[in-house]
Amino acid sequence: MNRTILLLLVLVCLIPTLAPAQNEADAEARSKILALEKAWNQAYKLGDIKALGSILDDDIVLVEDDGSLKTKAQFLASVKAATSNEEQVLPESLTVHVFGKTAIAVGVIGVKGKAGIHRERFIDTWLNKNGNWVCIATDATPITHGGA
Secondary structure, eight states: OHHHHHHHHHHHHHHHHHHHHHHHHHHHHHHHHHHHHHHHHHHHHHTOHHHHHHHEEEEEEEEOTTSOEEOHHHHHHHHHHOSSOOOEEEEEEEEEEEETTEEEEEEEEEEEETTEEEEEEEEEEEEEETTEEEEEEEEEEEOOTTOO
């Protein structure tokens, strides 16, 4: 009985020392994902498929704003085929939530193209694979009038 109480006391004392390390790791992951999201926007704007290729997982699930699905190869081919990327991505907001080796980035972007500017809410799912964060899924949904 005394051994059980002693073990519980040791565990209770250790828990506060573990929380700061986890918070620091989460903050570091959030910072890394924010930088990768910015790098993605920049690489897309410049048509840099090599940079995009390193950010996106080979098995990524890309859900376009019209509901269609693209593979990584299809997405990169569409970026490469654009002589000059007609769309500009204008980030409005971005929040990152970390869950261990997985992170969810949620934000709103303005997309400026030939038809004017429209807004989309996106959600990107990131996974830390072998020490590197890669995007494993992304979805964009158009925001209709007033959707903040």
